Amino acid sequence: MDLRRTPEEGSSPVEELKRAIKFLELMGFKEVRLPEGVVERAFDPIEELEKVKEEAQKCCKCRLCKTRHNVVFGEGDPQTNLMFVGEAPGEQEDLQGRPFVGRAGQLLSKFLNLYGVTRDQIYITNVLKCRPPNNRDPAPDEIEACYPFLEKQIELISPKVILCLGAFAARTILNLPERTPISRIRGKEHKTTIGGVEVTVIPTFHPAYLLRNRRGEPEFQKDLELALRLAGFLK
Ligand code: URA
Numbered sequence: 528m529d530l531r532r533t534p535e536e537g538s539s540p541v542e543e544l545k546r547a548i549k550f551l552e553l554m555g556f557k558e559v560r561l562p563e564g565v566v567e568r569a570f571d572p573i574e575e576l577e578k579v580k581e582e583a584q585k586c587c588k589c590r591l592c593k594t595r596h597n598v599v600f601g602e603g604d605p606q607t608n609l610m611f612v613g614e615a616p617g618e619q620e621d622l623q624g625r626p627f628v629g630r631a632g633q634l635l636s637k638f639l640n641l642y643g644v645t646r647d648q649i650y651i652t653n654v655l656k657c658r659p660p661n662n663r664d665p666a667p668d669e670i671e672a673c674y675p676f677l678e679k680q681i682e683l684i685s686p687k688v689i690l691c692l693g694a695f696a697a698r699t700i701l702n703l704p705e706r707t708p709i710s711r712i713r714g715k716e717h718k719t720t721i722g723g724v725e726v727t728v729i730p731t732f733h734p735a736y737l738l739r740n741r742r743g744e745p746e747f748q749k750d751l752e753l754a755l756r757l758a759g760f761l762k
Pocket of ligand 1: 615620627631
């Protein structure tokens with residue numbers, strides 16, 4: 528890597544700053560101290576997130592770009608402590624370009640509202656940003672192609688807690704084997720680092736599963752409560 532090259536087109540001020548620091552370290556400087564506020568001024572996570580969203584809107588890294596109506600990037604408070612990650616957009620989400628707006632999403636909002644929390648106080652997204660035809664399972668190569676968007680979202684939003692909605696989200700985020708059952712991992716606090724951010728990941732049932740199995744609701748509610756408490760929404 529040539530650290531003396533001119534800034535790359537599209538590279539963020541923070542990436543350039545990191546590169547400059549690395550260069551100084553290679554030059555033999557033991558410690559590089561920056562004046563207070565320099566990093567903050569160089570870096571606006573909300574602006575960066577908008578750039579990533581624009582990139583996702585144009586993405587054609589997998590076959591799903593041929594069948595989607597809209598890219599469903601994610602929405603909510605980009606400065607929240609709590610992020611929800613689902614599997615992939617369904618029919619309504621694909622048509623409206625917004626995550627969790629169908630029946631499963633309505634159920635999710637209902638549960639959140641029980642605690643006096645609204646969707647705009649958290650950030651909601653999915654592992655895949657485009658709908659798989661007929662809501663089939665995401666394919667491994669689609670997850671691989673789309674993962675960098677999720678990783679970037681986590682890096683920029685820097686949530687304390689991620690509630691994974693369903694096995695796909697949990698397995699992807701925690702890098703677990705393909706067949707890991709959600710019942711084995713749900714409700715537990717899994718500490719991990721994603722995109723350089725230390726987060727507590729809590730897997731739980733997907734709200735679409737709850738629409739078919741109302742018996743899972745008490746456990747879901749317990750997991751949601753844990754996530755809300757750890758993220759500071761509840762005492
Ligand atoms: N199911 C998901 O996993 N995500 C959505 O956005 C909607 C349904």
